[in-house]
Amino acid sequence: MTATGAPRTIQDRALRPTTKVLPEHIRLNNRTLVLQTLYRTGLQSRADLARETGLTRVTVSDLISELMGENLVIELGQRQEPRPGKPATLLDINRAAFQIVSLDLSGHTRLRGAVLSLDGAVLSSSGLDLAGARGEAAFDTVAELLAQVIARATAPILGVGIGSPGIVDRAGVVRNAPNLGWRDQPLQARLQGLTGLPVRVVNDANAAVLAEHSFGGADHDLLLVKVGHGVGAGLLIGGRAIFGERFAAGEIGHVVVGTDDGPLCACGKSGCLEAWLSVPRLTKAIHDATAAAATPMDAERAISDILTEAGRRLGIILAPVVGALNLLEIVLSGPPELLDGALSAATVETLRSRTMATETGDLTLRMTAQGEDIVLRGAAVMVLSAQLGVS
Amino acid sequence: MTATGAPRTIQDRALRPTTKVLPEHIRLNNRTLVLQTLYRTGLQSRADLARETGLTRVTVSDLISELMGENLVIELGQRQEPRPGKPATLLDINRAAFQIVSLDLSGHTRLRGAVLSLDGAVLSSSGLDLAGARGEAAFDTVAELLAQVIARATAPILGVGIGSPGIVDRAGVVRNAPNLGWRDQPLQARLQGLTGLPVRVVNDANAAVLAEHSFGGADHDLLLVKVGHGVGAGLLIGGRAIFGERFAAGEIGHVVVGTDDGPLCACGKSGCLEAWLSVPRLTKAIHDATAAAATPMDAERAISDILTEAGRRLGIILAPVVGALNLLEIVLSGPPELLDGALSAATVETLRSRTMATETGDLTLRMTAQGEDIVLRGAAVMVLSAQLGVS
DNA sequence: CATGTTTGTTAGTAAACCTTACGAACGAAA
DNA sequence: TTTCGTTCGTAAGGTTTACTAACAAACATG
Numbered sequence: 001m002t003a004t005g006a007p008r009t010i011q012d013r014a015l016r017p018t019t020k021v022l023p024e025h026i027r028l029n030n031r032t033l034v035l036q037t038l039y040r041t042g043l044q045s046r047a048d049l050a051r052e053t054g055l056t057r058v059t060v061s062d063l064i065s066e067l068m069g070e071n072l073v074i075e076l077g078q079r080q081e082p083r084p085g086k087p088a089t090l091l092d093i094n095r096a097a098f099q100i101v102s103l104d105l106s107g108h109t110r111l112r113g114a115v116l117s118l119d120g121a122v123l124s125s126s127g128l129d130l131a132g133a134r135g136e137a138a139f140d141t142v143a144e145l146l147a148q149v150i151a152r153a154t155a156p157i158l159g160v161g162i163g164s165p166g167i168v169d170r171a172g173v174v175r176n177a178p179n180l181g182w183r184d185q186p187l188q189a190r191l192q193g194l195t196g197l198p199v200r201v202v203n204d205a206n207a208a209v210l211a212e213h214s215f216g217g218a219d220h221d222l223l224l225v226k227v228g229h230g231v232g233a234g235l236l237i238g239g240r241a242i243f244g245e246r247f248a249a250g251e252i253g254h255v256v257v258g259t260d261d262g263p264l265c266a267c268g269k270s271g272c273l274e275a276w277l278s279v280p281r282l283t284k285a286i287h288d289a290t291a292a293a294a295t296p297m298d299a300e301r302a303i304s305d306i307l308t309e310a311g312r313r314l315g316i317i318l319a320p321v322v323g324a325l326n327l328l329e330i331v332l333s334g335p336p337e338l339l340d341g342a343l344s345a346a347t348v349e350t351l352r353s354r355t356m357a358t359e360t361g362d363l364t365l366r367m368t369a370q371g372e373d374i375v376l377r378g379a380a381v382m383v384l385s386a387q388l389g390v391s
Numbered sequence: 392m393t394a395t396g397a398p399r400t401i402q403d404r405a406l407r408p409t410t411k412v413l414p415e416h417i418r419l420n421n422r423t424l425v426l427q428t429l430y431r432t433g434l435q436s437r438a439d440l441a442r443e444t445g446l447t448r449v450t451v452s453d454l455i456s457e458l459m460g461e462n463l464v465i466e467l468g469q470r471q472e473p474r475p476g477k478p479a480t481l482l483d484i485n486r487a488a489f490q491i492v493s494l495d496l497s498g499h500t501r502l503r504g505a506v507l508s509l510d511g512a513v514l515s516s517s518g519l520d521l522a523g524a525r526g527e528a529a530f531d532t533v534a535e536l537l538a539q540v541i542a543r544a545t546a547p548i549l550g551v552g553i554g555s556p557g558i559v560d561r562a563g564v565v566r567n568a569p570n571l572g573w574r575d576q577p578l579q580a581r582l583q584g585l586t587g588l589p590v591r592v593v594n595d596a597n598a599a600v601l602a603e604h605s606f607g608g609a610d611h612d613l614l615l616v617k618v619g620h621g622v623g624a625g626l627l628i629g630g631r632a633i634f635g636e637r638f639a640a641g642e643i644g645h646v647v648v649g650t651d652d653g654p655l656c657a658c659g660k661s662g663c664l665e666a667w668l669s670v671p672r673l674t675k676a677i678h679d680a681t682a683a684a685a686t687p688m689d690a691e692r693a694i695s696d697i698l699t700e701a702g703r704r705l706g707i708i709l710a711p712v713v714g715a716l717n718l719l720e721i722v723l724s725g726p727p728e729l730l731d732g733a734l735s736a737a738t739v740e741t742l743r744s745r746t747m748a749t750e751t752g753d754l755t756l757r758m759t760a761q762g763e764d765i766v767l768r769g770a771a772v773m774v775l776s777a778q779l780g781v782s
Numbered sequence: 783c784a785t786g787t788t789t790g791t792t793a794g795t796a797a798a799c800c801t802t803a804c805g806a807a808c809g810a811a812a
Numbered sequence: 813t814t815t816c817g818t819t820c821g822t823a824a825g826g827t828t829t830a831c832t833a834a835c836a837a838a839c840a841t842g
Contacts, residue, residue, distance in 0.1 A: 016630065016780065017424040020445045021417045023798060023828045030830085033408040047789055054411045059830055061790060085788025086838040221636045223715075233715055237633060239407065244717025245612045248747075255714040256745040258650035259707065267747070316650065317711045323646040324614075324624055324712045326635025354647040356639075356658070389407065414797045414829060421799085438820060450799060452821060476819025477807040 027063075030055060032389035034063045038073065038093055039118075039390040045079065045088030064091060071097050072388070093390075095119060098158040100383045101149050101197075104375040105142065105164045106204035108179060108229040113149035114373070116380045120215050122373050124152050134181030142187070143194060150195065159198035159387050160191065161379030163207035165230070169247040172201035179229070200382040205250050206241050207378030209234030211370050212331050214381045214391045219329050223321065224368070225252075225314065227334030231274045237325065252321075253278075257313045276313040282306065282338050304342045311343035315350025322363070323355045330365040333374050340367045418454075421446060423780035425454045429464065429484050430509075430781040436470065436479030455482060462488050463779070484781075486510060489549040491774045492540050492588075495766040496533060496555045497595035499570060499620040504540035505764070507771045511606050513764050515543050525572030533578075534585060541586065550589035550778050551582065552770025554598035556621070560638040563592035570620070591773040596641050597632050598769030600625030602761050603722050605772045605782045610720050614712065615759070616643075616705065618725030622665045628716065643712075644669075648704045667704040673697065673729050695733045702734035706741025713754070714746045721756045724765050731758045 172188020262271025557568025563579020653662025
C-alpha cells in the first residue's frame with residue numbers, strides 16, 4: 001500500500017515556512033545573491049556571475065544594472081587574459097564608494113572606534129576614555145566618540161556597527177551591561193535617531209565571532225571565547241549567530257567549573273570560569289607568583305602552572321558544549337601573551353581527553369588573527385549583513 | 392556625510408542567500424505555508440487562511456484546489472455559527488487519507504514499530520527482538536519489522552520515519568551504531584529501495600526532540616536528554632535541529648563530568664556522563680545498595696543518594712551548555728522511576744547553582760509527556776516535515 | 783580570412799501573485 | 813417581506829519576475 005498521489009518531497013527551502021513570499025522577494029534574494037558572490041570573489045564578469053549563481057546572463061545583467069544605479073557595483077574595464085570570444089567586462093563591488101563606522105565598547109576603561117572599508121580594513125581609528133562614566137554619562141561618551149569617528153569618514157557611510165558588552169537583544173537594546181551601568185538601554189534606536197544612519201548593536205563576543213567567520217576563514221560552526229576583563233563567548237552554528245532565548249547566549253563567564261570549589265567570584269559563587277580565566281585574575285596571579293618566586297626559573301614555572309590550570313578550566317567548561325554541538329573549531333580572542341601558549345595547549349588537551357576522541361580528533365583550537373580589531377570588524381560585518389546582505 | 396543612494400535595509404529573508412530563487416519556489420513556500428497553517432489550527436475556511444497567512448483569498452483558493460487535487464485537503468461542510476455574510480466552507484487536512492510508519496531502533500534488545508496518524512497518534516504498534524543480531528543480520532531484522540508494520544497500515548503511507556541510535560548523517564546513513572554493529576550503513580537509501588516509500592532516518596535523540604517540539608508544546612529552543620542504555624541529547628535551536636559538523640551533535644554520553652575521577656566507563660575514560668547516568672549503571676547501583684542495606688529506610692536513603700548524585704552530574708554537564716546557548720527548557724526522556732524525582736530535582740538545582748541565576752531563573756526541567764513513543768512520534772515528524780513541510 | 787567562441791543585450795514567454803470586480807448566501811433592520 | 817450590509821469564493825486582468833531564443837560585437841585560431 002503506497003501513497004499514490006502523495007506529493008513530491010518538499011525541498012529544504014520550504015521546510016517550516018513562516019511567512020508568505022511574493023515575487024518581489026525573489027528579486028531581493030537574487031539581487032543579494034549576486035552582490036554576495038561579487039563581494040566574496042570580486043572582479044567577475046556578468047557571465048561569470050551567471051555561471052556561479054545559476055541565474056541566466058539576462059537576469060544577472062538586469063540585477064547588475066540596478067546595482068550600478070545604486071553605485072554599489074562598478075565596471076572595471078575588460079578582462080585582459082587572451083581568450084576566444086568577446087572580452088568580458090569585469091565588475092566589482094564599488095569598494096571605495098562607502099565606508100563603515102564601528103565602535104567597540106567592550107574595553108573596560110577605553111572605548112574604541114574606527115572607520116572601515118567595505119572589506120573590513122581599518123582605515124582610521126579613534127579612542128575615548130570612559131573615565132568611569134556610567135549610565136547616561138556613558139551614553140554621552142559613546143555618542144561623542146561616534147560623532148568623532150563619523151567626522152573622519154571620507155566616503156558616504158553605509159552604516160554604524162557597535163559591539164557592546166553585556167546582553168543585547170535583537171533590536172539593539174542593551175538589556176544589561178554592568179560596566180557601562182546600562183539597563184534596557186535602547187542604544188541602537190537612540191544612536192540611529194541621533195545620526196540618521198542605520199545602526200546595529202550586538203554583543204561584543206557575537207561581533208567577534210562574526211569577524212572570525214567572515215574575515216578569519218572560519219567554518220560555519222564556530223565557538224569564539226573572548227577573554228578580557230570578563231569572559232564571554234560567541235557561537236555560530238550553520239553560519240548563523242546564536243542569540244539564545246533571552247539573548248544571553250555565550251554568557252559562560254559565570255558558569256562554575258569542576259567539582260572542587262575554586263576561587264571566589266565577584267558574583268558570589270565559587271569557581272566561576274571568570275574567576276579562573278579573566279585577564280585581571282591572571283595578571284594578578286602571575287604578578288603574585290613572580291614576586292614570591294625565588295629564582296626566575298621558579299617564576300617561569302609558576303606562571304606556566306597558572307596558565308595551564310586556567311586553560312584546563314576552560315577546557316572543562318567547553319567540553320560539554322563541544323560534545324553537545326559537535327564543534328570542531330574553537331577560537332580564542334584576548335591578550336596573546338596570556339592565551340597563546342600553555343593556556344591554549346592545556347585547553348585543547350583537556351578537551352581531547354574529556355570528549356570522545358573519535359569525534360574530536362580533528363578539533364582545532366587557535367588564536368584569532370584579527371587581533372584587537374576583532375570587535376570593530378565584527379560590528380562592520382553586522383552592517384554589511386544588514387545593509388547589503390553580504391558578509 | 393550620509394549614504395545617499397544606499398539601498399534599503401535587507402530583510403531577514405534575504406540574509407546570506409545561498410541559492411537562486413525562482414517563481415515556482417514561491418508557489419512551494421506558500422503552498423506549504425497554507426498546509427502548515429491548516430495542519431496546526433485545523434478546520435478553517437479559505438478566507439480564514441487568507442487572513443492568517445497574509446495571502447489573498449484568490450491565492451489561497453488556488454492553492455487549496457491544488458491541495459484538494461492531491462487529496463491532502465478536504466472540505467467539511469459549512470460553518471454553523473450564525474454570522475452575517477455567506478457561510479464559510481470549512482477545510483481541514485485530510486487526516487484519514489494517509490498514515491505514517493515509524494521505527495524506533497534505540498531499544499537495546501527490542502526494536503519497536505508503529506503506524507501513526509498524521510497527527511502523530513499511534514494507531515497500532517509492533518515489536519521485534521533484536522536477539523543479538525548485528526550488522527547485516529540487524530538490517531534484516533529491521534527490514535522484517537518494517538514490512539510487518541507496513542502491512543498493518545490501513546491507508547496510503549505518507550512515508551517511513553526511523554529513529555536510530557548512533558551517528559546518522561543528513562542522507563540517513565548510519566555512520567556508526569555500535570549496538571547494531573553498523574558502520575556507514577546507508578539505511579535510508581536501502582529501505583527506500585526495498586519499500587519504494589520515502590524513508591527518513593535520524594538519530595533517536597534528535598527524533599525525540601522533534602516530537603517534544605511538535606507534540607509536547609515545547610518552545611523553539613530546547614534540549615532533550617535521552618537516558619537509556621546510553622545517554623544522548625537532541626538539541627533544537629530556533630526550531631531547527633542541530634546536527635553538528637560531523638553529525639554527532641548531542642553525543643554527550645562520553646563527556647567527562649567534574650574534576651574528581653568517577654567510575655570507569657566502557658570507552659576507557661573515567662567519569663563519563665554515561666558511567667554516572669545510564670540505566671544499566673543506575674539499576675545496578677540501586678540493586679547493590681538495596682542488597683547491602685540493613686533496613687528498608689536505609690535502602691530508600693541509599694537509592695535517593697544514588698539518584699541525587701546522578702542528577703547532580705547531569706547538571707554539571709548541562710550547565711555550560713545551558714549557559715552557552717542560554718537555554719531555558721530542558722526535557723528528560725527515559726524511565727520515569729529513575730529520572731522523575733530525586734534525579735531531576737538534583738539536576739535542576741545544580742543547574743541553577745552553577746549558572747547565572749538571573750539568566751536561568753525561569754529555567755524549566757521536566758519529563759517528557761510523550762512516554763515511550765517519543766522516538767516513534769519524532770520519526771513521524773520527520774516524515775511530515777519532509778513530505779508536507781508540516782510539523 | 784573564415785570559423786568558432788564568448789559576451790552582453792533585446793524580444794517574447796511562462797509562472798506566480800496581486801487588485802478589482804462580481805454573484806451567492808446570509809443576518810439584521812426597515 | 814424587502815432592503816441593506818457583510819462575508820465568501822471565484823473570475824478577469826495587470827504586474828513582477830526570471831526564463832528561453834536569438835543576435836550583434838569582439839576576440840582567438842586554423
